[in-house]
Amino acid sequence: MGSMKNPTKSRFWSLCLAGALVLAVAACGSADQAANENEAAGAQAAQPAVTTDATPVPELRTNDAGAVVVTQEEMLRMIDAGTAPMILDVRTAEEYAEGHVPGAINISHDELADRLTEIEAAKEAGLIVYCRSGRRAGIAEALLLGQGYVDVQHLEGDMLAWLEAARPTEKQ
Secondary structure: OOOOOOHHHHHHHHHHHHHHHHHHHHHHHHHHHHHHHHHHHHHHHHOOOOOOOOOOOOOOOEOOOOOEEEOHHHHHHHHHHOOOOEEEEOOOHHHHHHOEOOOOEEOOOOOHHHOHHHHOOHHHHOEEEEOOOOHHHHHHHHHHHHOOOOOEEEEOOHHHHHHHOOOOOEOO
16 A cells, blocks of 8 residues: 555645646746837837927828829929929920920930939939829839839829929920
């Protein structure tokens, strides 16, 4: 009888072992969680405080090609202030000669891929693209973005809206 194990004692030690395992696993999770919370708190502390009375920044709109949309009014203000980036008219040479946005240069959308060296300066500095109605400008914008141009913008409404609003034009 001395060699027989006490079932109550075995259950007690099994429960103690199981309890110790549960505590060990829980402690590891708490340590990891605490470390993550400390990292998050440190990251938040590194962020500058945001005040609620600041003027909200308008959300940038992009078109299907991924270009940021610039309103007609914004474009005109930049032209008047002399701060407009390169303005690229991607219509045909004939359309361009009939009238274009002041200061715009002309490279037809179907020639653009072969003439990128002419606008290399705009790769980092940025440019605003337009055509008659938007289709050709979208093609050009997708090409430019694909070639690594970082600040490609689109004139909202293109030339049709520019003319409809009786905005200034230049003729060649």
